[in-house]
Amino acid sequence: QVQLQESGPGLVKPSQTLSLTCTVSGGSITTTDTWSWIRQPPGKGLEWMGLIFYSGNTAYSPSLKSRTSISRDTSKNQFSLQLSSVTPEDTAVYYCAQGSKHGQGTQVTVSS
Numbered sequence: 666q667v668q669l670q671e672s673g674p675g676l677v678k679p680s681q682t683l684s685l686t687c688t689v690s691g692g693s694i695t696t697t698d699t700w701s702w703i704r705q706p707p708g709k710g711l712e713w714m715g716l717i718f719y720s721g722n723t724a725y726s727p728s729l730k731s732r733t734s735i736s737r738d739t740s741k742n743q744f745s746l747q748l749s750s751v752t753p754e755d756t757a758v759y760y761c762a763q764g765s766k767h768g769q770g771t772q773v774t775v776s777s
Contacts, residue, residue, distance in 0.1 A: 667692040669761045669768035677755075677775050683748040687761030687768060688741070695719055695739050698764060702735060702746045704757040705770075712757075717744050751775045 673685035687700070694700055694717075701716040715725035717735045725733050729748070737744040748755060758770040 667763055667766050669763060669766060671759060671761050671768045671771040673759075673771060673773070675772055675774060677751055677773060678777050679752055679775055680750055683746070683751050683755065683773055683775070685746045685759055685761075685771065685773070686743050687745070688743050689763070690742070692763070693719075694737055694742055694744055695721075700737075700744050701762045703760045703762055703767070705760070706754070706757040714746070714748075 668690045670688045671685055672688065677683045697719050699716045699718050702714040703711055704714055705711050713726055714729055715723060715733050715735050717723050717737055721737065723735050732749045734747040735744060753775050755775045756773065758772050760767045760770045
């Protein structure tokens with residue numbers, strides 16, 4: 666059974682780049698499906714940010730595309746999110762997901 670675990674800094678300063686990693690166990694990111702990043706700002710709904718296909722191709726939300734990059738490290742079975750030029754509006758719980766499965770989420774706060 667696939668399990669996902671997010672990791673990364675919980676506090677990022679405005680204008681910096683937010684970097685998170687998702688470690689996957691119980692399945693390979695290179696052989697099946699799509700691997701997504703989703704976030705939930707406080708008091709708001711879920712927002713899909715983007716994904717990486719098992720092939721390595723990527724797709725992004727149009728509203729975040731200019732600031733978002735998703736990559737992977739196949740040797741570690743991990744995929745990562747980078748969000749540049751962050752503002753306090755990027756404060757959210759960030760989740761990595763595969764289909765209906767997702768990690769427990771990690772809180773990221775953007776503040777000076």
